[in-house]
Amino acid sequence: MTRHSSAAIPRVLSIAGTDPTGGAGIQADLKSIAALGGYGMAVVTALVAQNTRGVRSVHVPPAAFLREQLDAVSDDVEIDAVKIGMLANAELAGVVSEWLAATRPPLVVLDPVIVATSGDRLLRPDGEATVRRLCGQADLVTPNLAELGVLVGEPTASEWAGALEQGARLARSSGATVLVKGGHLAGPTAPDALVWVHDGAGHRLEVAGERIATRNTHGTGCSLSSAMATLGVLGSGGRAVTGDDDAPDDHHATAGQAATRDRGLAGDRVAAGTRRDAGADGSRWLPALRDAKAWLSDALRAADALQVGRGNGPIDHSHATRRAPAAERARVGASGLPADAHEAVAADASCRDMSAAPDAAIALADAPLSAALWRETATARAAIDELAFVRGLGDGTLDRGDFEAYLAQDVLYLGEYARVLARASQLAPTPEEQIFWATSAAASLAEEARLHHERLQHRPAAAPSATTLAYVNHLHAVAAHGDYAELVAALLPCFWVYTDLGTRLATRRHPAHPFDDWLASYADPAFALATEQAIGFVDAAAHASAPARVEAMRTAFLRSVDHEHAFFAQPFP
Ligand SMILES: Nc1ncnc2c1ncn2[C@@H]1O[C@H](COP(=O)(O)OP(=O)(O)OP(=O)(O)O)[C@@H](O)[C@H]1O
Ligand SMILES: Cc1ncc(CO)c(N)n1
Secondary structure, eight states, X not given: OOOOOOOSSOEEEEEEOOOTTSSSHHHHHHHHHHHTTOEEEEEESOEEEEETTEEEEEEOOOHHHHHHHHHHHHTTOOOSEEEEOOOBSHHHHHHHHHHHHHHOOSOEEEOOOOBOTTSOBSBOGGGHHHHHHHGGGOSEEOOOHHHHHHHHTSOOOSSHHHHHHHHHHHHHHHOSEEEEEOTTOSSSBOOEEEEEEETTEEEEEEEOOBOOOOSOOBTHHHHHHHHHHHHHHHGGGOOOBOXXXXXXTTOBOOTTSBOOOSSOGGGGOSBTTBOOSSOOOGGGGHHHHHHHHHHHHHHHXXXXXXXXXXXXXXXXXXXXXXXXXXXXXXXXXXXXXXHHXXXXXXXXXXXXXXXXXXXXXXXXXXXXXXXXXXXXXXXXXXXXXXXXXXXXXXXXXXXXXXXXXXXXXXXXXXXXXXXXXXXXXXXXXXXXHHHHHHHHHHHHHHHHHHHHHHHSTTSOOOOOOHHHHHHHHHHHHHHHHTOHHHXXXXXXXXXXXXXXXXXXXXXXXXXXXXXXXXXXXXXXXXXXXXXXHHHHHHHHHHHTSOHHHHHHHHHHHHHHHHHHHHHHHSOOO
């Protein structure tokens, strides 16, 4: 590949072994990639005769044929991300390493598969050293506790703290970001952590997770790594929060320090086969990890219903999209909702009829609302990227007068947005949230004044367009309901869609770009941090709300996303 053009749908290649029962390996990868919105491709390293109870035997085709498969894909298809799983032996690992160095895919996630959940080996001991070296060609490495021990040449960590230390050692030796997985820990939680080294300093971001009581965990590692590869391309919001650069090794970074990036996730890769000197900024994986973990947790919760195999069965990759099984459909009432969901909805007469989207309504009960809403708006958000205005902004061909006409509407919008932010501050349940929304209102007004002063002084004052009015009226109408949770859900897309779009637009910057300074302002770290905080407050509000109010939040959010789209789609001037 000499040229890389990005596509709206991530083209993700899995290089892995097979599982004929469909729960792990390449079969799980393809299901995960599809479930998270990618286009999956697959190159088989080894054929494994296995089921939910264990591995019976492994057939490894000639290494030369692996290379033929890899070349067949990369000679034809632009690959956005690669997920590597089972490599079987040193020879195959070497072939993949050479192919990576030659093809330089933009994003590489390595799941260093050594031992299956059943305890069977999937990598011959002679391959361990090669896989260790391969970590240096990956952006993200996702070992389970046992694999982490092997990679750092130490016994398996029995506690989370020890695992994090090992993760830091692997991050330091490889230069990759390490996703330390707590799936095999004892206890009620299943945490995961991103560990990385940047400019010599160690960093860590942890995502908490409850342990789901199921024995059906076959293939969670394969599924998670494929999900990360797919969401990594999507940017999963494109938000980035980094730890304190001065922090000591293993400092537990919080969202308190922020840095936006002016590149996509793949921007850290200097060249495959040569690690970047400074190391990766692992914080970029945080949104992807949050989304992937929420999706995986739902897949684990839905796993027992699958009834596949008598051992450790698979997770339900398709839980969010599957039509209800026949037995479930029989229980569904006239509204289209299963009986128990129907009761919850009926409890609040103000809830709108959800019969058109029973799956979405049910999914909301468990998943963090923000992740579910982000996924639900993937198509609408992708459509924003395709708009002539946005494309013109990115490639610099946008007419300057049109750009100013847009800014004039944006200034009018910001003034009203600030009033609605102030209302959220008034309704906020905690001082922290009160301060946040009030500060955001002030920031919005400051931006309004700055744009007006620096860009629009020479133009006559504009009147709000019908589109601007519609968006602002929607926000004011929700504010009038007086429900804090619903209001912050309506306010969120302005933060999130802009940060997301801004991260991608900022990759188009160059000194001669006609809108370079404006694109730079999009990548303001303070704005990325504010978006993170707003997402956190929306999720907290959803957590504290009854199902019908969560549904109102969902409606408010979706409408705001539609208004964001309409705003960029309106004719300027
Ligand atoms: N019972 C569980 N409840 C919630 N999350 C879990 C559970 N088991 C595993 N996970 C999550 O699944 C992901 C995979 O972790 P795990 O450590 O099990 O990987 P793995 O051993 O490589 O998986 P496998 O070999 O089964 O494919 C992690 O995000 C982990 O937190
Ligand atoms: C092919 C394959 N890859 C990975 C795993 C780990 O779950 C497995 N069981 N099979």
